[in-house]
Amino acid sequence: AQSVTQLGSHVSVSEGALVLLRCNYSSSVPPYLFWYVQYPNQGLQLLLKYTSAATLVKGINGFEAEFKKSETSFHLTKPSAHMSDAAEYFCAVSEGNQGGKLIFGQGTELSVKP
Amino acid sequence: GAVVSQHPSWVICKSGTSVKIECRSLDFQATTMFWYRQFPKQSLMLMATSNEGSKATYEQGVEKDKFLINHASLTLSTLTVTSAHPEDSSFYICSALADPNQPQHFGDGTRLSIL
Numbered sequence: 001a002q003s004v005t006q007l008g009s010h011v012s013v014s015e016g017a018l019v020l021l022r023c024n025y026s027s028s029v030p031p032y033l034f035w036y037v038q039y040p041n042q043g044l045q046l047l048l049k050y051t052s053a054a055t056l057v058k059g060i061n062g063f064e065a066e067f068k069k070s071e072t073s074f075h076l077t078k079p080s081a082h083m084s085d086a087a088e089y090f091c092a093v094s095e096g097n098q099g100g101k102l103i104f105g106q107g108t109e110l111s112v113k114p
Numbered sequence: 115g116a117v118v119s120q121h122p123s124w125v126i127c128k129s130g131t132s133v134k135i136e137c138r139s140l141d142f143q144a145t146t147m148f149w150y151r152q153f154p155k156q157s158l159m160l161m162a163t164s165n166e167g168s169k170a171t172y173e174q175g176v177e178k179d180k181f182l183i184n185h186a187s188l189t190l191s192t193l194t195v196t197s198a199h200p201e202d203s204s205f206y207i208c209s210a211l212a213d214p215n216q217p218q219h220f221g222d223g224t225r226l227s228i229l
Contacts, residue, residue: 034217043120043207043220090157099146099214104157
């Protein structure tokens with residue numbers, strides 16, 4: 001069975017600092033991996049996705065993630081945090097294809113201090 | 115881009131009433147829609163997968179008679195919480211799929227509060 005683990009339920013960074021949100025997955029087949037962002041009382045917005053085309057994936061708002069098969073990881077990074085990045089971030093894995101059933105990690109709340 | 119609309123965005127009602135939540139794909143046809151539930155400060159839990167014209171597939175532990183799902187057209191799926199009670203209070207989010215080889219598109223969610 002597939003699973004996703006996000007290390008750290010809450011991450012706090014200073015504005016301008018590096019953002020690193022960790023995600024590890026478990027899958028018996030090549031996975032499709034996603035990072036979503038959720039602002040309060042809103043749905044999910046797709047930040048980026050890994051579909052086996054390239055291991056380093058660039059997304060919206062300056063975020064990127066690197067797929068490392070040997071480490072079963074898909075960590076999300078952004079070189080310089082902005083106040084508007086404060087939100088909840090979810091890593092997810094899909095079964096079979098990109099549109100398949102999603103299994104989400106527990107989520108990481110990112111706080112950005114001025 | 116693909117837009118998914120949920121209605122209502124917020125609903126408060128008395129215990130024992132039934133509440134219907136709509137999920138519409140505005141600019142594409144969705145053969146599959148998903149319904150999720152999210153408790154405060156927690157992740158999304160898939161409740162059911164809905165395919166147009168057929169019965170929904172419910173996840174283990176989700177009561178079919180409690181959470182009625184109808185996907186009557188390629189642009190609309192509804193979730194009805196029957197005889198709602200305070201423990202049903204939650205954030206319900208739908209997503210829609212235009213193409214199985216593309217990611218799901220999420221609605222903005224519905225905050226349900228049962229008094």
